[in-house]
Amino acid sequence: MPQKMEKFLQIAPHSLAIILGPAEGPAGERSRAAQPAPPNQPRQLARHHIGYEIFADFKAENMQHFWNKKVTAAVAETFFLGWIDEQVLLIQGKEEHLEALREGWTRRALRPPSGFHIRCLGDVSPISMSPISQSQFIPLGEILCLAISAMNSARKPVTQEALMEHLTTCFPVLGRAWLPTRQALLKVTVVRTPR
Numbered sequence: 001m002p003q004k005m006e007k008f009l010q011i012a013p014h015s016l017a018i019i020l021g022p023a024e025g026p027a028g029e030r031s032r033a034a035q036p037a038p039p040n041q042p043r044q045l046a047r048h049h050i051g052y053e054i055f056a057d058f059k060a061e062n063m064q065h066f067w068n069k070k071v072t073a074a075v076a077e078t079f080f081l082g083w084i085d086e087q088v089l090l091i092q093g094k095e096e097h098l099e100a101l102r103e104g105w106t107r108r109a110l111r112p113p114s115g116f117h118i119r120c121l122g123d124v125s126p127i128s129m130s131p132i133s134q135s136q137f138i139p140l141g142e143i144l145c146l147a148i149s150a151m152n153s154a155r156k157p158v159t160q161e162a163l164m165e166h167l168t169t170c171f172p173v174l175g176r177a178w179l180p181t182r183q184a185l186l187k188v189t190v191v192r193t194p195r
Contacts, residue, residue, distance in 0.1 A: 008128045015081055015124040016098055018058070018089040020116040051083020057113035058089065062104075064111075071109060074100035089113075090124065098123075140180055141188050143167070160185060 062075040078093035078101070091101075104110045105121040112118045147166050151158050156166075164179055171178070180188070 008130055010126040011129050012081060012090070012092060012124060013126040014095055014098060015090055015092045015126075016078075016101060016121060017124050018091065018121050019119045020054070020087050020089060020112060021119045023112070023115050023117050049083070049086060051089065052080050054083060054089055054113050054116070055080040055091065058111075061111040061113060065104075065109070068104070068109065070100045071104045073097070074104075140184070144180075144185070144188055 059075050059078075063072055065071045065075075074093070074097035077097045078091045081090035081092040083089060093101075101110065102121070102123075105118070110118060110121070144163070147163060147170065148158050150170075151162065151166055156162060160182060163185070167179055
């Protein structure tokens with residue numbers, strides 16, 4: 001009998017990676033002067049960059065291309081996908097917008113976020129993900145611990161009656177037929193109680 005092939009999910013289609021480096025020259029010097037490095041720390045680690053801030057700055061810099069409406073529209077329609085390794089900005093958008101950004105890059109028209117220069121720009125292949133399936137079964141002890149924890153967080157007293165009511169409320173599809181007997185409830189809670 002042939003084995004059923006696992007389904008893969010495609011993550012991050014229509015994406016670009018923009019690899020950034022620290023700016024050199026007057027713009028880079030200004031950005032470093034504005035953010036002095038703490039003593040005994042290498043210059044490149046002086047400030048931990050937040051990816052979305054870098055992306056917002058990239059958009060702001062490139063939204064000024066009022067003479068090139070195609071690039072301006074493309075930048076406006078892309079969105080932040082990720083920030084990897086303090087240097088790779090991942091962006092995503094429709095194919096026509098990404099094409100406008102590619103074209104802007106080849107014409108040397110894209111501007112980097114302040115404090116950086118663009119080392120290169122390129123397409124990102126979609127990332128494949130193989131989902132891991134979950135069991136249909138949840139151990140009774142686990143359900144009881146989750147229920148008791150939820151009741152404690154809500155500052156509700158946990159009695160057998162209150163616990164049974166909570167379980168019925170949280171799992172209405174299953175009805176009362178699946179609820180543990182009082183003996184099973186005692187057995188599971190006694191085993192789980194630390195001594």
